Every structure is written in C-alpha cells, then in structure tokens.
Amino acid sequence: MLTAVLAAIAITAPAHAGAAAGGTVDITVTPSGFTAPETVRAGTLTLTVRSQDPQGAWVGLVRLRPGVRLERYLRHLKQAMDDDPRTSVAGGRAVSEDVVMLGGAAAGHVPATVTTVVTPGEYHLVDFRDVQEPDFAGRVRPLRVTGPAGSPRSSSPSPSPQPSSLPQPSPAPAVITATDSGFVTPRRLTSGSPVLVVNRSSQFNEAMLMPVRPGTTTADLDAFFSGTGGYPFTAGPTGVVPMSPSRAALLTAALPPGEYALVTWVRNLRTGRMLAQEGMRELVDITPADGSTP
Structure with missing residues (x-):
C-alpha cells in the first residue's frame, strides 16, 4: 500500500533529520538543494515535494542494485540526461541496470505528493534537476528503510507494487x-x-x-x-x-x-x-x- 502526506521541512533543518514517523518524507527544495530524514519505516512511503527553486524539483527515489556503487549510478545518470541522443541512450540503458526506480514527485508552482511501497534496505533521494550541478553527488540524500521489529533486512530491490496494493x-x-x-x-x-x-x-x-x-x-x-x-x-x-x-x-x-x-x-x-x-x-x-x- 501507498499512503501519507508530506509537509515542507524548514530550510534551516539539518541535512540528516533523524527518523521520520509513519513512512513519510517531507521535502522542500531550494536552489542549493534539499534536506530529508535519513530513516523511514518499511511499507507505504509517501514523498511530498515543494519547490522554492524557480526551476522546480524532480525528486526521485532509487535503490541501487546489488554490487552497484552510487558513483557509478550518478555517472550514468549524467550521461542519460545528456542532450546527445547517443550518449543519453547509452546512459539510460546503464541506469536501468544500476537501479530500481521507484518514482517520486515533480513539483513546481504547487506541491506534489507521491506514494509508493518500499522494503527494508538502503535507498537514495535524487533531484534530477541537479544533475549538472558541480556538487551534484553532495546533494543526493541516503534514505534507510527499516522493517518491523524482528524482520530481516532485505538486500533485494523492493517488489513492484501492484495497483491493488496501493x-x-x-x-x-x-x-x-x-x-x-x-x-x-x-x-x-x-x-x-x-x-x-x-x-x-x-x-x-x-x-x-x-x-x-x-x-x-x-x-x-x-x-x-x-x-x-x-x-x-x-x-x-x-x-x-x-x-x-x-x-x-x-x-x-x-x-x-x-x-x-x-x-x-x-x-x-x-x-x-x-x-x-x-x-x-x-x-x-x-x-x-x-x-x-x-
């Protein structure tokens, strides 16, 4: 299932704000990036994205496939968003092999909320609008998904949520x-x-x-x-x-x-x-x- 609502977090909040209760992540994007909690619970996860950046925000949630390092994915993501079709296609194919993409919210003049399903493991929040920024890697936020007490940590990508599970x-x-x-x-x-x-x-x-x-x-x-x-x-x-x-x-x-x-x-x-x-x-x-x- 997918549920929740996100409120904007203060611009002055620390980049790692601790655990977010109830599987919600509240994000405000500014020209210098965004902050996010570092831990949420498994199950339904809701991202609410608000943008104070005139260019808007495209904040997505990804999970690296086993053995893939973040640096490799970010390199391929830059290629995937290149204006040259040959470069972008090669990068896009590599990105497909690097990560599972769980979606996320594109927001501009109004906030947007997107809900998906996650299992325990390590994820990353990425604003795709930042891909050409020189400090892009530093703007990516890790997100740990923890399971219920006693549940094993999953090393596999999150199962694809079926429409009936939302x-x-x-x-x-x-x-x-x-x-x-x-x-x-x-x-x-x-x-x-x-x-x-x-x-x-x-x-x-x-x-x-x-x-x-x-x-x-x-x-x-x-x-x-x-x-x-x-x-x-x-x-x-x-x-x-x-x-x-x-x-x-x-x-x-x-x-x-x-x-x-x-x-x-x-x-x-x-x-x-x-x-x-x-x-x-x-x-x-x-x-x-x-x-x-x-």
Whole structure:
C-alpha cells in the first residue's frame, strides 16, 4: 500500500533529520538543494515535494542494485540526461541496470505528493534537476528503510507494487497507464484527487502534467515535438518522475484547473528518440474539486 502526506521541512533543518514517523518524507527544495530524514519505516512511503527553486524539483527515489556503487549510478545518470541522443541512450540503458526506480514527485508552482511501497534496505533521494550541478553527488540524500521489529533486512530491490496494493481512495482514483503504445488516461482529472500512475511499458518512464495555452490541440503538440511548432506550455511539470517497468505510484496535486498536456520527456532506449516525439502525449482537462466548470 501507498499512503501519507508530506509537509515542507524548514530550510534551516539539518541535512540528516533523524527518523521520520509513519513512512513519510517531507521535502522542500531550494536552489542549493534539499534536506530529508535519513530513516523511514518499511511499507507505504509517501514523498511530498515543494519547490522554492524557480526551476522546480524532480525528486526521485532509487535503490541501487546489488554490487552497484552510487558513483557509478550518478555517472550514468549524467550521461542519460545528456542532450546527445547517443550518449543519453547509452546512459539510460546503464541506469536501468544500476537501479530500481521507484518514482517520486515533480513539483513546481504547487506541491506534489507521491506514494509508493518500499522494503527494508538502503535507498537514495535524487533531484534530477541537479544533475549538472558541480556538487551534484553532495546533494543526493541516503534514505534507510527499516522493517518491523524482528524482520530481516532485505538486500533485494523492493517488489513492484501492484495497483491493488496501493491505497484505494473513495471514490476509486483515476488511472494513468504508460504503455509502449502511449498513455492510457481519462480525458478529465479532478484537481487534488489521487491519480494512480502505472508503468506498463518496457522501460523506465514518467508521467508529467504541464499546463498549455487554452485551445491547444493535439496537432499543436505534434508540431512542437516534431520541431515545426511553437512552445505550447505555460508552466513546468507536475507529476511522477521515472519509475522502472511494472511499478505504480499514487499522485496527488492540487493543480489549477485548466488544459494540460500529459507527456514524458524520457527517451526511447531502443530508438534514441524522445517518447513524446513518438506519440506518447495526451491532452487532459483538470477540473475543479467542486465539480464546477473551470
């Protein structure tokens, strides 16, 4: 199951704030980085991310595979986020071998909460926005997940949470599914209501909601991603950062009602092209929580 709510932690709080009760991690991101607790309990884990950085924040949770050192993963992650498709694809494939990606929250003008499931072991919190910073390695925060009293420590990656294992709000949450053929999503989502994001594609993937100019069409998105049209977005992304295949997470964000594009900025690790360029993009409406017309 996945549950919890995160509140921002003070900018002046120490980088290692001790154990966080109840499987919650509260994170505020600033231009100089973020702080986080160093220990949480196994089971449902919720990350709430708030950004005081104008560039926003993309805070993800990863678990190194056995035998992989953090330095190796960070080197490959920098390659994966390179602008050269050849470098980024090679880096992305290496990252897939280095870590299990459990998702996390992309937040900009509003906070975002993402809930997932973790087993005991050693993890790391990474703000992918910091990858080009000279002190990037120093900004990564270790996170130890401890089990119930008497439970053995697991050295294996966390099992992939199935949608049925996540918290089931009432009414049932909307579901966004990433597949190798594109996103499967409702046309309308309610602001502030939980959305279950499931990665059924064959590689790591993300789900980002970005506001667009009123009246934006699918043809406008096609033109932008093909390089023949203008920039349709009016603000940065809110959503779930990359998750490994077969993982799921619950996203909650009180986005302003309006028109949005659901996109991924991840590259296809076979073709080298951005998945959004290959059609992985959809238009959705965010409707007010009270059901009124935005």
